Amino acid sequence: MSARELVVLGTASQAPTRHRNHNGYLLRWDGEGLLFDPGEGTQRQLLFAGVPSSAITRICLTHFHGDHCLGVPGVVQRLSLDAVAHPVVAHYPASGAHWFARLRHATPFHEVADLQERPVCGDGPIATGAFGTLTARRLDHPVESYGYRLDEPNGRRMLPDRLAAAGVVGPDVSRLVREGTLAVGGRTVRVEDVSVPRRGQSFAFVMDTRLCAGVEELAAGVDMLVIESTFLHDDAALAHDHGHLTAREAAGVAARAGVGTLVLTHFSQRYTDPTAFATEAAAVFDGPTVVAADLARVPLPPRRGAV
Amino acid sequence: MSARELVVLGTASQAPTRHRNHNGYLLRWDGEGLLFDPGEGTQRQLLFAGVPSSAITRICLTHFHGDHCLGVPGVVQRLSLDAVAHPVVAHYPASGAHWFARLRHATPFHEVADLQERPVCGDGPIATGAFGTLTARRLDHPVESYGYRLDEPNGRRMLPDRLAAAGVVGPDVSRLVREGTLAVGGRTVRVEDVSVPRRGQSFAFVMDTRLCAGVEELAAGVDMLVIESTFLHDDAALAHDHGHLTAREAAGVAARAGVGTLVLTHFSQRYTDPTAFATEAAAVFDGPTVVAADLARVPLPPRRGAV
Numbered sequence: 001m002s003a004r005e006l007v008v009l010g011t012a013s014q015a016p017t018r019h020r021n022h023n024g025y026l027l028r029w030d031g032e033g034l035l036f037d038p039g040e041g042t043q044r045q046l047l048f049a050g051v052p053s054s055a056i057t058r059i060c061l062t063h064f065h066g067d068h069c070l071g072v073p074g075v076v077q078r079l080s081l082d083a084v085a086h087p088v089v090a091h092y093p094a095s096g097a098h099w100f101a102r103l104r105h106a107t108p109f110h111e112v113a114d115l116q117e118r119p120v121c122g123d124g125p126i127a128t129g130a131f132g133t134l135t136a137r138r139l140d141h142p143v144e145s146y147g148y149r150l151d152e153p154n155g156r157r158m159l160p161d162r163l164a165a166a167g168v169v170g171p172d173v174s175r176l177v178r179e180g181t182l183a184v185g186g187r188t189v190r191v192e193d194v195s196v197p198r199r200g201q202s203f204a205f206v207m208d209t210r211l212c213a214g215v216e217e218l219a220a221g222v223d224m225l226v227i228e229s230t231f232l233h234d235d236a237a238l239a240h241d242h243g244h245l246t247a248r249e250a251a252g253v254a255a256r257a258g259v260g261t262l263v264l265t266h267f268s269q270r271y272t273d274p275t276a277f278a279t280e281a282a283a284v285f286d287g288p289t290v291v292a293a294d295l296a297r298v299p300l301p302p303r304r305g306a307v
Numbered sequence: 308m309s310a311r312e313l314v315v316l317g318t319a320s321q322a323p324t325r326h327r328n329h330n331g332y333l334l335r336w337d338g339e340g341l342l343f344d345p346g347e348g349t350q351r352q353l354l355f356a357g358v359p360s361s362a363i364t365r366i367c368l369t370h371f372h373g374d375h376c377l378g379v380p381g382v383v384q385r386l387s388l389d390a391v392a393h394p395v396v397a398h399y400p401a402s403g404a405h406w407f408a409r410l411r412h413a414t415p416f417h418e419v420a421d422l423q424e425r426p427v428c429g430d431g432p433i434a435t436g437a438f439g440t441l442t443a444r445r446l447d448h449p450v451e452s453y454g455y456r457l458d459e460p461n462g463r464r465m466l467p468d469r470l471a472a473a474g475v476v477g478p479d480v481s482r483l484v485r486e487g488t489l490a491v492g493g494r495t496v497r498v499e500d501v502s503v504p505r506r507g508q509s510f511a512f513v514m515d516t517r518l519c520a521g522v523e524e525l526a527a528g529v530d531m532l533v534i535e536s537t538f539l540h541d542d543a544a545l546a547h548d549h550g551h552l553t554a555r556e557a558a559g560v561a562a563r564a565g566v567g568t569l570v571l572t573h574f575s576q577r578y579t580d581p582t583a584f585a586t587e588a589a590a591v592f593d594g595p596t597v598v599a600a601d602l603a604r605v606p607l608p609p610r611r612g613a614v
Contacts, residue, residue, distance in 0.1 A: 014388065016351045040381045041348040044323045066384050066414045073413075074347045077373050081321065102409040106380075107373045108450060143415060 004029050004201065004300040006226065009038070009045035011265045011292045013230045013244075014067050021045050021294055022067045023266060025226060026055065027203060029150065032131045034058045035075065036148070036205050036226075042071030043078050049295055053078045054086075058127075058134075061092040062207040063145035064099040073106035079113035087114040091126055091136065093144045094119035120146050123214075132200060137218050139209035141243040147207065147218045152200030157303075162194040197306050204259075207266060210243055211253070219257035223301050226292075227253065228266035229277055235270075251281035251289070260301040265292035311336050311508065311607040313533065316345070316352035318572045318599045320537050320551075321374050328352050328601055329374045330573060332533060333362065334510060336457065336607075339438045341365045342382065343455065343512050343533075349378030350385050356602055360385045361393075365434075365441075368399040369514040370452035371406040380413035386420035394421040398433055398443065400451045401426035427453050430521075439507060444525050446516035448550040454514065454525045459507030464610075469501040504613050511566075514573060517550055518560070526564035530608050533599075534560065535573035536584055542577075558588035558596070567608040572599035 009024030016022050022039025026046070033055040035042070046053065053075065061069050069092075079088060092100050097119055104115065120126055120136045127134040132152040139145040158173060166189045168176055176182040182189045202222040206215055209228070219225050229247035231239035239246050245253075247264055254262040262285055264277050271277075274291045281289050290298050316331030323329050329346025333353070340362040342349070353360065360382065368376050376399075386395060399407050404426055411422065427433055427443040434441040439459040446452040465480060473496045475483055483489040489496045509529040513522055516535070526532050536554035538546035546553050552560075554571055561569040569592055571584050578584070581598045588596050597605050 015385075016354060018354060021351065040378070041351055044328065044348055047323065047325060064414045066380065066416060069414060070380050070384075071347070073373060073377050077377075078322075099414050102413050106409050106413065107371045107376060107406050109373060 006224065006263065006298040006300075007049050007051060008265070008292045008294060008296040008298065009042055009049060011267060011294055012039075012067070013228075013266045013268050015269045016041070017269050019294065020267065020269075022071065023207075024071060025205070025265075026051060027150070027205075028055065029131055029203070032057045034060055034134075034150070036060050037062055037068040037207055038071030038075050039067045040070040040074075043074035045294070049297075053082045054084045056084070056088055057086060059088065059090040060134075060148050060205070061090075061096075061100075062139070062147060062205070063093060063141060063143050064096040065143065065208065068207065069099075069103060072100070072103040076104055076113070076115060077107075077109045079115065080109060080111050084113045087116050089116045089118050089127065091118050091120050091134075091148070093146055094121045095144045135218075137214040139206065139214050140212040141208045141210070145208050147205060147209070147214060149202065149204040149218045149222065151202045154200045155198045156191060156195035157198035158195045166194055168194060199304055199306065201300055201303050203300065206253075208243060209245065210240055211245065211249055215253055216257060219253050219259055221258050223260040223304065224263065224298070225254055225257070225259040225261070226263040226265060229264040229281070230266050230268050232271060232276055232280055247277040247280040248284055251283075251285035254281075254287065254289075255285040260287065260304065261298065262287060262289045263292050263298060264289065313531065313570065313605040313607070314356050314358060315572070315599045315601060315603040315605065316349055316356060318574060318601055319346075319374070320535075320573045320575050322576045323348070324576050326601065327574065327576075329378065330514075331378060332512070332572075333358060334457070334512075335362065336438055336510070339364045341367055341441075341455075341457070343367050344369055344375040344514055345378030345382050346374045347377040347381075350381035352601070360389045361391045363391070363395055364393060366395065366397040367441075367455050367512070368397075368403075368407075369446070369454060369512070370400060370448060370450050371403040372450065372515065375514065376406070376410060379407070379410040383411055383420070383422060384414075384416045386422065387416060387418050391420045394423050396423045396425050396434065398425050398427050398441075398455070400453055401428045402451045442525075444521040446513065446521050447519040448515045448517070452515050454512060454516070454521060456509065456511040456525045456529065458509045461507045462505045463498060463502035464505040465502045473501055475501060506611055506613065508607055508610050510607065513560075515550060516552065517547055518552065518556055522560055523564065526560050526566055528565050530567040530611065531570060531605070532561055532564070532566040532568070533570040533572060536571040536588070537573050537575050539578060539583055539587055554584040554587040555591055558590075558592035561588075561594065561596075562592040566594065567611065568605065569594060569596045570599050570605055571596065
């Protein structure tokens with residue numbers, strides 16, 4: 001299993017289908033597990049995906065339409081049933097705090113898990129840690145909606161031949177990375193001498209929105225963009241009326257932003273052939289494109305070159 | 308499709324499994340569709356069962372533990388999304404009205420369906436109609452819990468040979484049933500002359516409870532008893548601690564009550580072999596027994612003889 005991968009739990013929009021559960025995505029990012037927009041049934045989809053509830057460290061809701069959050073009660077109750085020991089942080093649009101309270105306390109249960117609410121009050125960073133920085137950015141939908149972006153700090157890629165020439169081996173490599181310099185046989189080796197700058201990985205999650213500045217800023221240069229394409233472009237008028245994107249628009253974002261891997265999802269049940277989304281996207285974006293399917297696992301692409 | 312059948316939507320107890328969704332049962336009873344205890348994912352289970360939301364006329368909750376009601380938000384929102392035109396009546400323990408309010412208004416949606424709440428305030432009949440009488444009876448569980456029972460009025464079984472001898476044919480038969488008497492060739496035929504009494508069909512739904520008087524009264528003589536058997540009898544102490552029944556106890560109820568078809572369900576995930584429930588029940592109850600499986604359809608057995 002990749003240490004960084006997207007586990008797709010559900011890919012439907014308003015109505016589930018036989019093949020698509022309501023929304024749900026778990027981003028596994030080293031020790032973090034960010035659960036985005038858990039729709040109804042997410043608890044069981046996690047089971048089908050072979051992911052325990054303890055893998056969840058953070059829940060991020062873009063907005064409070066049911067297909068993006070009716071799985072919250074089941075997930076929250078499951079965290080307590082499984083006695084998950086680590087804190088789980090929940091982000092959601094602050095204007096919907098009363099909705100979150102209903103979902104969190106939907107029915108009586110013995111709450112033992114440590115769920116910490118960190119509502120999103122506007123654009124900007126909402127969490128930082130070893131995983132990097134998590135940022136929220138307002139989207140354009142009939143109800144207040146935020147997209148999310150995760151950025152790993154830039155780092156350095158170690159060069160094996162230079163490490164060998166400098167005599168740095170084994171555990172000394174991580175010590176050099178950690179401390180910046182290392183004394184080897186009377187000389188001081190600097191990390192800069194044996195490595196080159198490496199761009200941090202980045203990921204963006206963009207749901208229910210029309211095209212807007214927020215979409216472009218979230219997507220800018222990310223390694224993986226998960227983005228709704230509820231409609232095909234023939235139905236663009238319908239998409240815009242309801243505050244949604246078409247596959248062509250989503251792919252256009254990816255092309256302008258120079259993303260690595262594009263993941264299309266949140267499909268209207270009106271379309272029965274998922275390849276139509278890929279075809280529409282391919283006309284606009286020539287990078288790797290995944291038309292998300294339930295229970296698919298999509299690895300983060302490798303880090304891309306220098307800073 | 309049988310006009311009267313149980314559509315099993317989910318059969319797990321607290322935690323779903325790969326093969327068992329959380330609870331959920333639709334009793335199709337002529338034009339009525341009684342949805343009992345919809346757990347999370349019921350909306351999609353209905354889809355898998357090929358049942359539209361418009362088939363639901365009534366929602367009956369035994370209690371407010373999550374595995375018995377976290378599907379309410381999805382079902383309620385789906386009724387509006389599908390613009391279901393007929394009223395849908397919801398019954399639940401009145402002491403949990405604040406929980407129902409959260410489930411009904413869990414997230415913002417455009418409510419157009421006509422959902423009418425009729426909380427259950429104690430033992431007794433809660434609804435009557437062409438379908439018969441729906442009765443609630445208190446159970447014994449750590450939170451207030453009610454079982455439900457549906458009784459069709461007793462009627463009459465028409466005797467074809469006597470109808471023919473009396474010269475009553477075609478649409479006149481239903482006219483005779485409706486009006487009680489019919490003039491045929493100068494004579495008056497009474498419905499009693501051409502029919503015998505027929506017992507009305509009955510159905511009981513018993514979830515999360517220890518053995519108690521309510522269980523016995525709900526089950527008494529019903530044609531079909533759906534009853535929880537969360538545990539096997541080896542774990543009887545555990546069952547009683549948590550306010551549950553074992554398969555042996557559930558079958559004992561069926562035997563004492565003289566039920567027609569026994570349907571066992573709400574199984575703990577700790578048991579991997581469902582035949583163990585059947586074996587345990589068969590030692591106590593010799594009637595037809597169904598160990599419920601998701602998406603099974605169980606027809607109501609034929610009406611049983613005279614009153």
